[in-house]
């Protein structure tokens with residue numbers, strides 16, 4: 001059985017990726033310190049895939065504890081490294097916490113991959129590495145602008161660490177997957193976005209407002225130079241994103257990579273404004289959303305969306321769901337978890 005270590009496996013993208021991995025013949029184990037997730041997510045994953053998935057509730061910044069997990073699983077074919085702090089806003093106010101957590105956890109993953117001979121690493125990177133780029137849609141060759149926040153900086157630095165790591169360690173193959181905006185939920189509504197910390201991402205804020213957990217929500221700025229004044233993002237359904245990870249693992253295991261560090265954009269190539277996203281939600285839910293137009297949010301880029309051609313061509317991957325399916329699945333999940 002092809003066994004994969006998924007760090008952050010109890011989280012939003014991690015849990016959905018484990019579903020796709022198991023549905024494609026892989027076995028998964030998770031390391032997740034539960035700082036922004038709950039182990040019960042893997043119980044719900046088991047309901048979907050019919051198999052238990054073990055989580056090691058240890059901190060990846062603890063090298064000895066991490067080494068013990070690798071020693072227990074000498075048959076790992078790969079690592080998918082999701083575990084990281086990811087709030088744009090929090091990273092501005094807590095830069096040291098972000099550098100310490102996001103960089104030391106990656107460092108320990110690399111040290112253990114080298115020590116225990118795990119040859120395939122997929123790194124959860126982000127479109128935020130591009131910064132406030134003028135060039136749209138972005139390709140993998142679009143140069144980085146200044147990182148808009150320390151979170152984005154840790155993703156830029158993480159990619160550089162991997163680039164340098166594989167130069168002397170030629171047996172190790174790595175991919176940086178640059179996510180655009182992950183959203184939505186598994187169609188069963190058994191798993192979805194359920195961060196332990198208060199949601200700041202647009203789609204859960206929309207569904208929590210619609211169901212009454214919040215009285216209203218704010219559109220952060222409608223005076224940008226975009227078609228309706230609100231920011232543009234490339235929202236990708238979490239199950240499409242999950243499948244991109246499985247395809248990356250197969251890509252590396254089949255030796256299809258040209259270099260030992262490859263980068264892929266994972267977006268759908270469609271830019272949607274905040275107001276258009278809200279309209280899509282109202283259309284699929286039949287609910288009128290209570291929102292107000294407010295000030296811009298620090299750290300936001302005006303517009304960003306992907307050119308996904310390289311991923312579609314080289315990974316044999318293609319996104320299957322658009323903004324309406326994102327909103328429908330997110331709403332179904334919100335309804336199910338609020339029962």
Ligand code: WQD
Nearest residue numbers: 086126128179181200201202205218219220231274297300
């Ligand atoms: C999207 C748009 C907000 C909330 C995300 C992830 C981050 C990283 C990069 C992967 C922005 C607007 C939001 C609200 C709003 N992901 N908004 N009112 O900032 O693009 O960052 O992608 O690595 O982890 O967070 O996503 O959902 O926070 O914001 O108007 O209440 O929605 O201003 O324009 P963002 P987001």
